[in-house]
Amino acid sequence: MSEEKLLEIRNLQVQFNTDRGPITAVKGVDLDVYKGKTLGIVGESGSGKSVTALSIMRLIPDPPGKIINGYIKFKGKNLLDMSLGDMRTIRGNKIAMIFQEPMTSLNPVFTVGNQIIEVLDLHQSHLSKEEKKNKAINMLDLVGIPAPEKRIKEYPHQLSGGMRQRVMIAMALACEPDILIADEPTTALDVTIQAQILELMNKLKEKLGMGIIFITHDLGVVAEMCDDVAVMYCGRIVEASDVSTVFKHPFHPYTKGLMESIPSFDSTEDETKARLKTIEGMVPSLFDLPKGCSFQDRCPEAIDECRGKKGPPLLEEQAPGHQAACFNPLK
Amino acid sequence: MSEVLLEVKNLHKRFPIRGGILGREVAAVNAVNNVSFKINRGETLGLVGESGCGKTTLGRSILRLIEPTSGQVIFNGKDITAMNSDEMRVMRRKMQIIFQDPYASLNPRMTIGGILSEPLDIHKLFRGKEERRKRLYELLDQVQLPKDTLNKYPHEFSGGQRQRICIARALAVQPEFIVCDEPVSALDVSVQAQVVNLLMDLQKDLGLTYLFIAHDLKVVEYISTKVAVMYLGNVVETAAAAELYGNSKHPYTKALFSAIPIPDPARKSERILLEGDIPSPMNPPSGCHFHPRCWKCTEECKVEYPGITSLSGTHDFKCYNPIEKGQ
Ligand SMILES: Nc1ncnc2c1ncn2[C@@H]1O[C@H](COP(=O)(O)OP(=O)(O)OP(=O)(O)O)[C@@H](O)[C@H]1O
Ligand SMILES: Nc1ncnc2c1ncn2[C@@H]1O[C@H](COP(=O)(O)OP(=O)(O)OP(=O)(O)O)[C@@H](O)[C@H]1O
Ligand SMILES: [Mg+2]
Ligand SMILES: [Mg+2]
Numbered sequence: 001m002s003e004e005k006l007l008e009i010r011n012l013q014v015q016f017n018t019d020r021g022p023i024t025a026v027k028g029v030d031l032d033v034y035k036g037k038t039l040g041i042v043g044e045s046g047s048g049k050s051v052t053a054l055s056i057m058r059l060i061p062d063p064p065g066k067i068i069n070g071y072i073k074f075k076g077k078n079l080l081d082m083s084l085g086d087m088r089t090i091r092g093n094k095i096a097m098i099f100q101e102p103m104t105s106l107n108p109v110f111t112v113g114n115q116i117i118e119v120l121d122l123h124q125s126h127l128s129k130e131e132k133k134n135k136a137i138n139m140l141d142l143v144g145i146p147a148p149e150k151r152i153k154e155y156p157h158q159l160s161g162g163m164r165q166r167v168m169i170a171m172a173l174a175c176e177p178d179i180l181i182a183d184e185p186t187t188a189l190d191v192t193i194q195a196q197i198l199e200l201m202n203k204l205k206e207k208l209g210m211g212i213i214f215i216t217h218d219l220g221v222v223a224e225m226c227d228d229v230a231v232m233y234c235g236r237i238v239e240a241s242d243v244s245t246v247f248k249h250p251f252h253p254y255t256k257g258l259m260e261s262i263p264s265f266d267s268t269e270d271e272t273k274a275r276l277k278t279i280e281g282m283v284p285s286l287f288d289l290p291k292g293c294s295f296q297d298r299c300p301e302a303i304d305e306c307r308g309k310k311g312p313p314l315l316e317e318q319a320p321g322h323q324a325a326c327f328n329p330l331k
Numbered sequence: 332m333s334e335v336l337l338e339v340k341n342l343h344k345r346f347p348i349r350g351g352i353l354g355r356e357v358a359a360v361n362a363v364n365n366v367s368f369k370i371n372r373g374e375t376l377g378l379v380g381e382s383g384c385g386k387t388t389l390g391r392s393i394l395r396l397i398e399p400t401s402g403q404v405i406f407n408g409k410d411i412t413a414m415n416s417d418e419m420r421v422m423r424r425k426m427q428i429i430f431q432d433p434y435a436s437l438n439p440r441m442t443i444g445g446i447l448s449e450p451l452d453i454h455k456l457f458r459g460k461e462e463r464r465k466r467l468y469e470l471l472d473q474v475q476l477p478k479d480t481l482n483k484y485p486h487e488f489s490g491g492q493r494q495r496i497c498i499a500r501a502l503a504v505q506p507e508f509i510v511c512d513e514p515v516s517a518l519d520v521s522v523q524a525q526v527v528n529l530l531m532d533l534q535k536d537l538g539l540t541y542l543f544i545a546h547d548l549k550v551v552e553y554i555s556t557k558v559a560v561m562y563l564g565n566v567v568e569t570a571a572a573a574e575l576y577g578n579s580k581h582p583y584t585k586a587l588f589s590a591i592p593i594p595d596p597a598r599k600s601e602r603i604l605l606e607g608d609i610p611s612p613m614n615p616p617s618g619c620h621f622h623p624r625c626w627k628c629t630e631e632c633k634v635e636y637p638g639i640t641s642l643s644g645t646h647d648f649k650c651y652n653p654i655e656k657g658q
Contacts, residue, residue, distance in 0.1 A: 026630045044520065141448060190382050192605045194592075194608075195590035195602060196604060199602070223594050224592045247594070247596050247597075261524035263527075263549045279521035282522060
């Protein structure tokens with residue numbers, strides 16, 4: 001079965017000017033998003049996940065930020081070459097994004113219904129007022145908000161965190177986008193509410209057939225939500241493949257370390273608990289990255305080459321369809 | 332035989348909500364409701380539950396950082412809720428707390444040396460210059476930070492390092508008991524594991540007793556001897572960590588475990604999806620507070636809060652329709 005590629009990102013580089021000088025937050029990222037598939041991006045704080053997502057939406061604040069290299073092709077057209085006007089029609093209409101903090105991205109002074117209708121005003125202006133209102137009710141119903149006719153008249157502060165996130169999803173899906181970017185959509189929620197939202201997103205993906213980029217730092221969420229995964233570290237993708245392949249056989253020591261540092265429930269009774277495996281040290285600052293591989297100081301597998309003048313390792317095919325950026329990949 | 336270090340008996344904390352120009356009480360939150368448990372010396376009681384269920388309030392009430400409304404806290408055989416402020420000051424040395432946010436809990440204008448010395452000054456410990464310096468180095472060594480840390484400021488450290496500094500500050504006065512209120516929740520996964528290991532090593536080396544609060548069940552299950560599950564102010568189930576996971580009796584516990592995403596794509600978890608949201612603690616449902624979301628709810632659940640059922644004295648739960656084994 002041939003897959004329809006919706007988004008192709010190559011060599012994306014994003015720089016920020018800061019008080020302490022310029023930093024490159026994203027350093028040559030390649031990603032593909034397919035119709036009906038979910039791509040997970042995992043990585044620790046500051047690894048460049050949000051900057052990558054905001055680049056796709058062309059929402060990097062400039063200044064201090066700038067996309068300095070690469071392309072982002074949506075259905076063959078480079079978004080980075082588009083006029084701001086064209087980009088505005090893409091945003092929301094074709095590619096929509098939901099953010100981590102639902103309260104800060106909803107407008108507190110408008111009702112939930114008006115906010116969805118506003119999205120429709122921008123992108124589906126051919127609809128009549130009545131049609132828009134009905135569509136807003138339908139969207140709230142679709143995301144599982146009970147009594148939607150009543151809820152559209154309410155304000156964001158009258159809703160719980162889980163409901164606000166549902167409203168955000170409803171707004172993002174109102175125009176039936178081809179791609180949905182979800183930047184840690186459940187991180188601020190409790191686990192039982194997170195479970196509801198993840199289930200909802202999976203259902204909607206099946207129903208609407210869009211491509212999803214799902215950003216998270218939770219490998220459990222990746223395992224349950226995603227078809228493909230890209231692991232980021234210090235602005236680079238260090239490993240990428242389909243989810244089951246990466247979990248079964250990670251090539252990059254960072255991926256393996258991340259997987260091992262999560263406690264599991266499997267320890268049986270009475271067994272004295274083994275220490276958790278950890279990754280030594282901490283994520284280096286973007287201001288003083290070591291020469292060579294950014295992970296070298298924390299890596300149990302590091303060899304001379306990793307610290308060498310060759311620069312950082314490139315993302316290369318280690319097995320069919322499975323790439324890793326590592327000079328000494330795991331066997 | 333293990334010795335009980337801390338016993339909490341029928342602890343209750345009620346926050347009045349005042350409104351109007353007269354500041355009359357218009358409502359109240361029963362943040363902690365009739366909670367009882369024991370912690371043995373050298374062991375860890377894990378406390379889990381979703382946002383707003385009362386974990387922090389319970390932890391702080393035990394230390395009397397918040398005055399409990401009623402109930403007793405018995406530490407080392409002494410009822411600390413009956414102590415006056417002088418007696419309490421002496422007691423505080425034995426009972427410390429570590430907070431979730433290592434950024435907010437360190438004074439940005441003080442050096443780490445100053446931060447670690449403060450509790451020693453308050454309790455008049457290690458007063459000679461040489462003795463003081465030796466103690467500070469010992470503390471840094473215990474939390475695995477280098478000696479030159481003393482002259483630096485909080486902003487020069489990462490989240491994980493700051494949490495180590497907070498742990499060192501709690502250890503400074505040689506406590507027996509530490510309330511750890513979400514000590515790793517704000518940290519990245521790879522650093523989380525380092526701090527969890529450190530807390531477990533310190534427990535072994537120094538014989539510490541912990542109340543470990545978190546919403547991450549995986550971490551709690553890992554670090555705890557026993558685990559208590561809270562829902563809207565009530566402890567609904569308590570058991571040894573492995574027993575709680577393998578033989579959950581309360582439907583809420585079962586749902587909480589099943590909601591956790593498992594990092595194994597080959598395993599399809601059988602998920603229990605709870606309906607609806609967590610109700611407001613200001614206006615909790617009648618009877619068992621969990622009943623509107625519970626798939627095993629019967630008429631009696633709506634009327635009166637269930638009492639404690641105890642299995643072989645070590646596994647307690649409050650439920651009329653507990654889950655049968657293998658269900
Ligand atoms: N507006 C900005 N100005 C300067 N630096 C920025 C800006 N936005 C992001 N950065 C830097 O870019 C890097 C990547 O940030 P990004 O927000 O993409 O991380 P992330 O992977 O999304 O992390 P988190 O998990 O914490 O959300 C960070 O070092 C951050 O400090
Ligand atoms: N000082 C206060 N005055 C009034 N209500 C309070 C006060 N402190 C806490 N509460 C309420 O008591 C309840 C329990 O709060 P608490 O902070 O103990 O929850 P928690 O379980 O620690 O939640 P989280 O996981 O979000 O930290 C909440 O409903 C909260 O709003
Ligand atoms: Mg981010
Ligand atoms: Mg709390």
